[in-house]
Amino acid sequence: MVDAAGKTFSDEMARCIDECTRTHQVCLTASGHALRHGGAENTAHVIRVLSDCVEICQTAANFMLRGSPNHRQVCSVSARICREVAEECSVFDDEVMRQVVEVTTACAETCEAMAA
Amino acid sequence: MVDAAGKTFSDEMARCIDECTRTHQVCLTASGHALRHGGAENTAHVIRVLSDCVEICQTAANFMLRGSPNHRQVCSVSARICREVAEECSVFDDEVMRQVVEVTTACAETCEAMAA
Amino acid sequence: MVDAAGKTFSDEMARCIDECTRTHQVCLTASGHALRHGGAENTAHVIRVLSDCVEICQTAANFMLRGSPNHRQVCSVSARICREVAEECSVFDDEVMRQVVEVTTACAETCEAMAA
């Protein structure tokens, strides 16, 4: 695969695009789950954090796919938001939320590597 | 995987989400390629069509991930735009554009199935 | 203002871009409001419909800003989703939701005109 600046994606960037895409999908699915099963006040907070993660991971993936050097700044933000989601969702004893913690933790690692 | 309305995605929908995601990524990458290698006037047209495809496939995938019944209407539009891209890009004798034709054709088929 | 195909936007299209942008903003704001104040089951449904509207209005505005003839198909979908939101939200006796009904109704009208 060739990126939008004409160079082959590095393995590291290809993995980061994959993790951001997976996190985008899992967090979007999980926000519907949280909405149906959470308690009112906390739910509003968790869904807001998940929505931040859905949008910034999509944005980070798009910057990398466009071959933009500015992906570093965006990946720095997505890493921090992924860490926030992993922390917020680790308190839930629930299969969907365990998957959220797993994918956001993996995504944070790859985004941190791209941001460096 | 569980969708945002709490039901397991059907195999057909899971495949459509995958195809929309792949088409989003390939068309975004290809638009950078077209920009660097195309001739002026035609390039503007091809990039506009590719940009439409990038955005509508992302939107279609998001509607499915949210578990929205409105995905049918969006998939109907993404199917038509994928067909347009496949036709426009089939005239190029070039590896990147051949991949675009392949993924948009496969994506159009799954979107047509979801729109029905 | 000049659109992405080099022609001046018609007054009608400029108005539709404005209405889609306003609806995007009001529905995104309202979904946070619904999350904090609504009853569990209904809230999940209203927020899903509002999220559909947020995303399709942004997409419709972007198609028009890009000067894409495919805006007609997208505006047809955004018109229908705006009508759905206006109907769903008309049952709430609440200032935020009354604003949602007002902006989605106005947006549906301009989108229907662009889709024709």
Add this chain to the structure above:
Amino acid sequence: MVDAAGKTFSDEMARCIDECTRTHQVCLTASGHALRHGGAENTAHVIRVLSDCVEICQTAANFMLRGSPNHRQVCSVSARICREVAEECSVFDDEVMRQVVEVTTACAETCEAMAA
């Protein structure tokens, strides 16, 4: 107007949302213009930078509309990308590009204030 966390937007945030929205629209329109009128190599670069700006300004506006405290991090990135666009586009002697420089400069200022 009430934001997604239930507080009235400050005047400063309302202005930043407006500037991000305006920059999103002007840069999306301008990228079509650059595509039709620019010289090949430079055009690819300018369009890539404009595309970064289109996407990050939309993302920044959405974070503020959702009432997310993470808007600070996103506004920091959008400020830097707006400055990059203003610098890149200041070399063009052209009405569309002069408007780009004007709106991205104003947007950078409001984003910097929100990021602080």
